[in-house]
Amino acid sequence: MKNVLRRAMFDSETFVVEMVYSDSKGNRTRRIVSPIRFVGDDRFLALCLCREEPRQFYLSRCEAVRLIPAAEVIMPMPMQTVEPAVPAPAASTTGAAAAVPCLV
Numbered sequence: 044m045k046n047v048l049r050r051a052m053f054d055s056e057t058f059v060v061e062m063v064y065s066d067s068k069g070n071r072t073r074r075i076v077s078p079i080r081f082v083g084d085d086r087f088l089a090l091c092l093c094r095e096e097p098r099q100f101y102l103s104r105c106e107a108v109r110l111i112p113a114a115e116v117i118m119p120m121p122m123q124t125v126e127p128a129v130p131a132p133a134a135s136t137t138g139a140a141a142a143v144p145c146l147v
Contacts, residue, residue: 044108048078048087051110059092059113063106063125071125075116076100093122 051058059077066072076089082099091098095118 044102044105045081047108047110048081052078052080055113057113058110059116060089060108061111062100062108064100065104065106069127071106071127073123073125075111077113092116092118 048060051060055077059075061073061075063071064074075092076098077092078087078089079097081087085103086099086101088097088099090096
């Protein structure tokens with residue numbers, strides 16, 4: 044995971060990161076972020092492309108972290124809620140999660 048974040052930090056014109064993030068209440072959202080730097084061993088600072096502001100993210104709360112081409116992203120990105128980590132439901136025919144507007 045750190046290697047993916049590091050790559051996006053060093054090549055921010057080319058890549059951003061898509062991830063599923065669990066907040067302190069256990070709410071899971073799919074986010075697109077542009078990592079800026081690591082903060083200690085357990086967190087990183089990134090520009091959240093949904094909220095359009097810097098946010099700190101705990102590494103332990105990140106899942107499904109992957110690089111995506113920055114050219115495919117248009118801000119602001121809608122934040123998508125993700126169901127709690129439970130047994131996988133039947134596959135969707137659309138494959139898309141419902142978009143939820145950012146809450147400020």
